Structures are given as C-alpha cells and as structure tokens.
Amino acid sequence: MFIITVCVAIFIVGCSNNSTTKEKAESTSNNKIEKEQKEFVPAEDAEGMLREGPGKYAGDRYDQAKLEKELDQFPDNLTAEEAYKRIIPLLAADYGPLVEKIEKFDTSLVNPNDMPSEASEKGMKKKAPKTYVTILLDASGSMAGQVEGGKKMDLAKAAVQRFVASLPEEVEISLRVYGHKGSNSEEDKKKSCEAIEEVYASSPYEKERFDQALLRFNPTGWTPLAGAISETREELLRDAEERTQLVYIMSDGIETCDGDPVKEVRKLHDENIKSVINIIGFDVDDQAQQQLKEMAEVGEGSYETVDSAESLRAYFDDRNQDLWSEWFDWGVQSSLDLFDMKADKLEYISDEVNGTFIDEINNEYVKLHDAGEYLLLKEKMRLAENIEYSKILTKRESKLDEYRESQEDLLRQAVEKNYDNLNQEIERKQEEMTKSR
Template sequence: MGRRQYTWRCIALFGWILFLLLLLAACSGETKEEESLEAGKVITPSEEEEPPEEQPEPTDEKEESVSETNYSEEFDTDPLPTTVEELAALEKGKYARKIFNNKDGAEREGSELLDHLGEDMPEISNNPSEAELDYFFRETLKLVQDDYSGEEEILKALKFQLLGSPEVEDPRYQFKEHLNIAVLLDASGSMAQEINGKTKMEAAKETITAFLEELPEETNVALRVYGQEGTSADSDKELSCSSSEIIYGYSPYEEATFSEALNSVQPAGWTPNGLALSKAQEDLAEFKGEENTNIVYLVSDGIETCDTKPVEVAKQFYDSNIQPIINVIGFDVDSEGQNHLKEIANAAEGLYQTVQDEDELANELNKINEMAEAWNEWKEKGEQAFDLKETQNSIDIFVYTTQNLAKLSEEKESVEYILEALLATDKVSDDIFYQLKEINSNYHTEMRTQVEQQKDRLEEWNENSYKEALQMLEDKYQENKE
C-alpha cells in the first residue's frame, strides 16, 4: 500500500469516528430535551442545572380575552355617525350616486353590479352574527356615502351671501373701495373630456366669459390658468407642474382682449392646484385687504397630481394680509377629487361646490354676479342704504338642509340596490337581506331626524337678526373646532 493511499484511509476512519461521537451527543441532548418537556420546560445550556419553573394553568378568562381581541380586530370599522356634523365630516364614497343613477341596471343585473364593485364589497357569511351584519352594513355604506353639509358650511355660505352687510363683523366679508375677482382655471389634460357634447374646457370658457360680461364695469377681474404646458406624459410632468400663467388682469373686463387670451388656452398637462394658489397670492400682493375685497375661485376637475401642497398653500394665502375669500368649484369630479378639493376649501374656510355640467357651473358663478351688483349699489348709495333681502338669503341658507335630505334618500336607495343585487345573485339569503334592509332603514330614518332638527334650529335662529344668527353659528362652529 502506498503512503498516499494509507493517509486517505486514516482520514476516512477519523471522519467516521467523529460522526459517531456527534450522533451520540445529539441523542443525549434529545433525551434531556424530552425529559425537560415532560417537566413543562425547554432547557437551554445555561439552564440545565436549574429546577423547572411551574407554569400556571390557562384560565377561561384568558381565553375569553384573546377571543375578544381577535373579534374586535376582525370587525374593526368606523362607527356610524349620530349627528349632522359627524355626517358632514365623512368622505364621499367612490360609488356615491353612481349606483342610484343606474338603479334600473342594478335591480335587473345584480351580478353586473357586483362585478363593478369587485373587491370593494366586504364578505358576509351565511349565518352572520349581529356584529357581522353591522360591519357589513357600515362597509357597504362607505361605498355609496354622499357628501353632506354641516353647520360649518352653512355658516360660510351665510357669511358669503351677506358679504358687504354691516351686520357681518369679519372685515374679510366687508365691502371695500375696490372689488377684485380672480378665477384660477385648471388646464390639465383631463379638461379635454366631454360633457354633453362639449369638452370641459370649452364649457368652462363659455361660462367664465358669460360670467365676466355681467360684472359691474368697475370690478377688477383676473384669469390665471395652470397645468397648461406640456402633456400628461410622465416625461412632461416637471414642465407641466411648474406651469401657471395669468392671461388676463387685474383690470375691468374687456371683451376682445379677454377672448384672445382665453382662446389660446388648451387642456394639456398635469394639475398643480397649489402652484395656482401660490401664484394668485403673488398677483394680489399689492391689493391689501384693508382697501380691497378680494375673491378667488379655484375651478378644477380633479386632485393635485403634482407636489405643490395646495392645502398648505391655501391656509397660508388665507392668513395673509390680502384677506382673500377662497372658494373652490369641483367641475365633474370623482369622489377622490371632491374630497381633495373640499380639503383645500376647508383650509381657507371657503365654500366648496361640486358642479356636474356647464349650467351648474354658471349657477355657481352667478352668486358672485349678485354679490358684485350689491357692491356696486353699496358704492353708489353708501353703506347705510345697503338693503338685504331676507327671503332670498333664507332660501340660500336652507337649501343645504334640502340637499342633505335628498342625499340621504338617494344614499338609502343605493344601499338597497346593492342588497337587492346580492339577493338576486344568491349572495345572501332572504333572512339576511331583510335584516340588512332594516338596519339601512333605521339608520337613514335617524339621520333624517337629525337633519330635520338642524333645520328647526336654523329656522329659529333666522327669526332673530342676521347678526345674532351669525353669532350663534359662529359660537357653535368654534365649539366644534375645539
């Protein structure tokens, strides 16, 4: 046998001996572990000589606590609102009004509706508990939750309708020597979408032109567009998100000049709402609030798609010495866009209104025309001769109550259409269907009662002077904010 062959045999023999030693050690360790498990404890090397500790027996109370924790996590959802203010604080659901407006299809084609809702529909068992039913109803309601107006919105509407009245103590809402009105128009690519045979941009142009033509001659007006450069492609985002231009004003309306400027604008890129507001603040820098009544309308059809922080900018603009009144109009926006634009308006304590088409946009802008005529009369006759029509203002105030009641009715019907679709496609039994329908009916009946009670309070306040009514609303608003 050669020396090299002998050496390899020695190495192999040594390896087998080492393997057997390790195997014996492992068996010994397993024996100790098995003994320790029988004693109720796993022994680590540092604990081998310590006596095993006694473990308390599990109790029914502990098992019940674990069960309750899992139960609450499984059915964790937001509580249902119990007041109009809580109702108004909720965000609009992604299918709000869509199901109601397509109710015939929802009733006939339940499976199609369920496919449309897809993964957004929460699951429900064949034999649900009361907690499961409540959870299912709340999550379903979120899908069709409409937007409601609380007393905060009514306060802001009342103050705007009474703009110029000596009874409104807020200097922001008092008439000054100069009236400046700015419209900030979204020129993003989505404004090329059509409504009733016209693009949103075409409808907005015609409506804004008609609105400006009716303003008193001495009114200073301005039109600023934003998102008007580039395209909606990612490669053009930086260009578009930095684009905003004042194409007219500040000066009285002049038809030829304004038309030429407006015709040059076409829907193009992204949506920098915050940039438009910050540029508008620069435009109005010389028009201090002490001598000017400054009103700004942001007209947009969607959410911020850049990173220009519109909510922060709106708050900063509002707090400046310009003292602007900043209102926001959502032009044919979806639920996400509406929630975003409403947040901008709230940051500036301004009004928010959704409009679906050209006529609704015109109606909203006409509110400024009426206010501008009142300003013109104030300038001609003086503050003491300024007369407010109580009946007209009452209609404007309480239209919020009527809208809330109508939305509750449509929302209730939308939930019922979903339930009928579930029943028609055998997703729920008859028993579950009627239980959910009763929950839906009880909830909306209670919320209608809350809205009616709010209406009674407002009617009582309206019998007092405007100043007292405003103060009551203001006090309640401040109380809610705290």
C-alpha cells in the first residue's frame, strides 16, 4: 500500500511539473507575441503598408485554427486601433515580390529585325562585332545620400540591374565598383582608395549571379575614380580583340584619392581599344560636373547629369535603345512587331499590377475583416469599435489601391512613351533609307 501511494505521488508530481513547464512555455510565447505587438507601429502610407508583411499567417501560412487561438489571447474591450495594431503582424500580405516586379519591370522596347546594310544587299553576310559593356559604379560614402526617389546607391543598383537585364544576349557585361571599403575618414583613406573590385567579371548576363554581385557592396568610403579607370584599362588591354567596348562610369563626385581621372581616360582612349566612354554624373555639384564632362570629352563619349530615380532610369533606358537600334530593321514589319511588343508589355502590366495586385489586396482585406468579425463574436471588441475597425481596413485598402493605380499608370505611360519614340525612329529611318535608294 505504501509503495502504491509513493508511485501515485510521484506520478502526480511529474504531471504537475510537466503541466507547469508547458504553462511557462505558453506564457513565454504569449509574452513574446504581446511584446512584438506592442512594439509594432502600423504604417500610415501605402509604401509603409507594403513593407509590413508577410504576416505570421499570410499567404500559404494561413491557418485559421492557429490564428483563432492567437486571437483568443487578445485582451477584452479592444479599440479599433488596438485590434488593427495586433492583427496586422499576423495577416499583412507579402507585397514584396509584387513591388520588386514593378520596380524592375523593363519599360523599354526594342526592334527585333536586322537593320539593312550594304553588305546584306550585295548578298554578303556581315558579321557584327561583339559588344562588351563595362560599368564602373561609385560606391563611396556620398552614394548613401538621398535624392528624389530614394537612396542614390539603391537607385543606381536598380537602374544598372534593369539596364543589363534588357541588353541583347550576345553582350558581355563587367561591373566594377570602387570606394566600397573602409570609411570616408582620414584613417581609412588608404584602405578605401585601394578598394577597387570587379564584382561581376566580363561575361553574358546571368540574373542570379548579377543580383549576388550587387549585394556584395555598400557605399562607405573615398572616391578612387582614376584608379578604377586604370584597372579597367589594364583589363581591356588583356583582351583587345576586335570588338565594341562601351564603358559607363557613374559617379556622384570628384576624385578624392589624389588621382587624375582625366589622364586615365585619355590613356584608355589612346590605347588600341575600340572604346566609347560615357559618364553619368549622379546629383553632382559644379566642380564634379566640370571634371566628369572633361572625362567624357577626352573619351569621345557622352556626359549626362541625372538627379533623381526617374532621370537615372530614363538615361539607361535611352542607352538601351541606342544599343539595340544598331541591330534592327526599320521597315513596316518592325512597326508591326513593335506594336505586338507594346501590347505584350501592357498585358503583363494589366495582369501583374491590375490583376495579381488587386487579388492580393482583396485577399488581405478579407482575412483582416474576418479576424475583426471573430473578435466581435468572441466579445473581444464591441460593435462600435468593430465598425471603426472596418473603416480602418477600408482606408488601408484604398491607399494600397491608389498606389497600385499610380504604379500601373507610370508603367503604362513609360511603355507608351518608349513605343512612340521608337516607332518615330523606325519611320524616320525607313524614310531615310527609301530616299537613299
């Protein structure tokens, strides 16, 4: 009898300990959730709302039973604002992939037909020279600054990504960055001025590898512009085969590492390399603009000043058009093909922005609304507060939809503008070639 009593006692104590441990674990988890929800501050604008997700139960992770279990832990007498603040971290949609598609969407159009030449008219097959594109990107500390549209480095990376992604498949690309190590303090000057790196070696474009290259650096230090050009020249000399070499140098300031970039550009241009050196001054002052313009003149290339996300994107869109225009025909078939391409891009915009985006907004709204109804049913929130909560959701939906509409309009306008510009060029070239005959 004594043995049985001891066993029962041990069993009860064991169960009690297990129960206590489980309760502590649940309490710790609940406290963590409570803390996260208290720290969370809901966004008031669409851009902020788009970054709030993905929520704990967003998309494929949605589990109604688990969600309701968490909602049951909410305190009683919630206000509309309190309920919204607690529910958003659980159910905010994952808009990230959609926003990325919109930001990286290539609005440029290209003509897919071979341009006529005297060689082709004589029955001779003309082999086009291989094209190489080298991009030198300033990663000095000043590139962390802000311009209209966002941080300069982020905008530069996005613009370069769009540009190289839309180049012809035959083009080989090299991306070299400079000033991306150390800091802009005197103590780090030597380290920063020696920081010149080819993060994407000359080769055809591969999205995943190029994306990884863009993640390898951030703006931090000084501006070794001359050194970057010098290293580029040495690289090009090692492979000076018959080819077209296009060099794009993007900088937001003057040389700060005691070099002479104008001298280096002259040396590059004077070598036996068929190169065109184009300079992009990104939000530069008068002194920097003067130096960069001189570099472009010496390199017999172009100079362009950009000061916002829109102008930077327009610049690379234009350069993209320049490259493609050398390869394509300007006849009637070109106009027909161009119209089809415009229609395809507009259809994509309609599907991804006007379709998928709307579905995501609607699905989020339904889940947020249902969560509020559940709180009302469980008497966690009174009817008057539930009505206010619904108004908050409607306001959120409206802001997200306004953002969607604005992005759709911008993309459509850009496609239409590029279509009109290229179509006019096709017509002009067709007329010019017809007259010459």
